Amino acid sequence: xxxxxxxxxxxxxxxxxxxxxxxxxxxxxxxxxxxxxxxxxxxxxxxxxxxxxxxxxxxxxxxxxxxxxxxxxxxxxxxxxxxxxxxxxxxxxxxxxxxxxxxxxxxxxxxxxxxxxxxxxxxxxxxxxxxxxxxxxxxxxxxxxxxxxxxxxxxxxxxxxxxxxxxxxxxxxxxxxxxxxxxxxxxxxxxxxxxxxxxxxxxxxxxxxxxxxxxxxxxxxxxxxxxxxxxxxxxxxxxxxxxxxxxxxxxxxxxxxxxxxxxxxxxxxxxxxxxxxxxxxxxxxxxxxxxxxxxxxxxxxxxxxxxxxxxxxxxxxxxxxxxxxxxxxxxxxxxxxxxxxxxxxxxxxxxxxxxxxxxxxxxxxxxxxxxxxxxxxxxxxxxxxxxxxxxxxxxxxxxxxxxx
Numbered sequence: 001x002x003x004x005x006x007x008x009x010x011x012x013x014x015x016x017x018x019x020x021x022x023x024x025x026x027x028x029x030x031x032x033x034x035x036x037x038x039x040x041x042x043x044x045x046x047x048x049x050x051x052x053x054x055x056x057x058x059x060x061x062x063x064x065x066x067x068x069x070x071x072x073x074x075x076x077x078x079x080x081x082x083x084x085x086x087x088x089x090x091x092x093x094x095x096x097x098x099x100x101x102x103x104x105x106x107x108x109x110x111x112x113x114x115x116x117x118x119x120x121x122x123x124x125x126x127x128x129x130x131x132x133x134x135x136x137x138x139x140x141x142x143x144x145x146x147x148x149x150x151x152x153x154x155x156x157x158x159x160x161x162x163x164x165x166x167x168x169x170x171x172x173x174x175x176x177x178x179x180x181x182x183x184x185x186x187x188x189x190x191x192x193x194x195x196x197x198x199x200x201x202x203x204x205x206x207x208x209x210x211x212x213x214x215x216x217x218x219x220x221x222x223x224x225x226x227x228x229x230x231x232x233x234x235x236x237x238x239x240x241x242x243x244x245x246x247x248x249x250x251x252x253x254x255x256x257x258x259x260x261x262x263x264x265x266x267x268x269x270x271x272x273x274x275x276x277x278x279x280x281x282x283x284x285x286x287x288x289x290x291x292x293x294x295x296x297x298x299x300x301x302x303x304x305x306x307x308x309x310x311x312x313x314x315x316x317x318x319x320x321x322x323x324x325x326x327x328x329x330x331x332x333x334x335x336x337x338x339x340x341x342x343x344x345x346x347x348x349x350x351x352x353x354x355x356x357x358x359x360x361x362x363x364x365x366x367x368x369x370x371x372x373x374x375x376x377x378x379x380x381x382x383x384x385x386x387x388x389x390x391x392x393x394x395x396x397x398x399x400x401x402x403x404x
Contacts, residue, residue: 001049001160002077003042006070006101007085008094009056010387012113014038015143016085017053020153037069044153049160052077060100061254071214074104075199076221080160083152085111088118088125088140091273095265096258102136102169103202109155110138115148122276130272135170169198172264174257177246181208181239188231193224207232208239209253288388297392304385308376316368323368327360 007013021040038053054073055066074082084101086094091112101108112125131138137155141148158164173179185204189195195203206214207226215226226232243249248256290296331352338348380386 001047001080003049003051003156003160004054004073004077004079004082005051005085006054006074006082006097007056007111007113008058008087008097010381010384011056011085011087011094012143013056013085014053016111016113016141016149016152017051019143019146019149021051042153044150045157047157047160049153049156052079057097059097060104071104072217072221074101075218079105079107081107081109081156083109083111083156085113088112088114089121089123091125092265092269095268096261098134099172099261099264102134102171103198103205106136106169106198107159108136108169109152109159110134110136111152112138112140113143115140116142124274124276126272126274130268133170133268133271135168137164171198171201172261174260177242177248178208178256181242184235184239185232188229188235192229192231193222195222205257207236208243209257210250284384291385291388292391297388301389301392304380308373308380311376312369312373315372319368319371320364323360323364327364331356331360 005013005017017038017040020042037055040051040053042049042051052073054070057064057066057070060067060071060074073079082101082105084098086098098108098110110130112127112130115125118125125140127138127140137159139148139152139155141152143149155164174182182201182204185207186200189200189203193200203218203226206218218224219226243253291300334352334356335348338352343351377386
């Protein structure tokens with residue numbers, strides 16, 4: 001069974017993927033893309049599940065390679081279930097992606113991760129009520145606790161096998177005129193191409209939006225003609241007239257859709273979330289204001305990175321010396337063994353002075369700095385400082401054409 005695992009960056013998605021798949025993982029690149037992909041097998045309840053870890057993304061409206069990959073895999077990869085991982089401490093922001101996924105497929109399981117962090121911040125989420133509000137199964141997890149992941153896999157199995165009790169999605173309802181236009185397109189799509197629900201509704205939205213890149217991908221993968229179909233052309237003229245009469249223009253349409261989704265996210269969170277401390281994020285905002293400011297942001301970043309590189313370079317000298325001493329002592333013993341066994345000089349030189357010495361030098365020089373640098377960087381990531389560095393550098397990267 002094929003499972004997709006996706007969510008915003010830094011929601012614990014990779015931790016869940018690693019804990020579920022263990023050593024049964026493969027890494028590669030998406031065809032024609034520079035973006036890395038991870039796949040892994042998970043064995044649960046005598047069933048084999050193939051997990052595909054989709055790159056972290058905030059949306060699937062195709063503004064980047066990651067969003068395009070997520071969209072195409074959900075639309076055309078025919079997954080048995082899509083698991084969307086969200087951060088319990090910022091549910092409202094994360095639900096944006098959830099509602100976008102629900103417009104494409106009804107085989108969705110919501111994984112509310114980091115419940116332990118939410119508990120620390122005294123945030124309470126009614127998971128049963130959230131499930132009722134969304135119309136999809138909802139499971140709370142702490143990625144490090146196996147029992148919570150067992151609960152997730154149990155719900156995923158039910159969705160894959162069709163045993164889930166929840167069958168009706170509570171999708172976003174747009175304004176009356178937009179819903180009327182969606183219905184116009186959806187009727188034609190159902191009559192001509194017999195697309196499954198809710199996918200036909202999503203295609204109708206994209207036809208109104210007129211995003212040629214997405215529509216071309218739909219035509220190519222589903223082998224249908226959206227641009228040249230006479231019925232769709234007639235509906236297009238009718239829809240454009242209706243929108244114009246209501247002062248809705250194509251360049252505004254996507255903003256209206258996003259606005260409606262965010263309003264729905266806010267409404268749902270207002271019903272299912274309770275905050276003992278309404279100012280729980282005040283401390284984080286104060287830290288953000290300091291670490292991402294134009295005055296202090298870059299000096300602090302340079303200071304942190306300088307300290308890490310200094311610790312890595314200077315600190316690595318000590319374990320390197322120890323490793324050199326140990327490997328040197330072993331080399332002397334190997335020479336004695338080779339002489340005792342009367343190895344030819346060329347063989348002894350090749351194995352000991354060549355293979356062994358080269359390998360141990362590489363280990364002695366490379367292992368200590370890697371063993372120091374990567375844990376330090378992981379600490380920065382866990383503390384949430386790396387996203388702040390990315391924020392500080394975003395303008396420079398854009399000027400260098402390193403981001404879209």
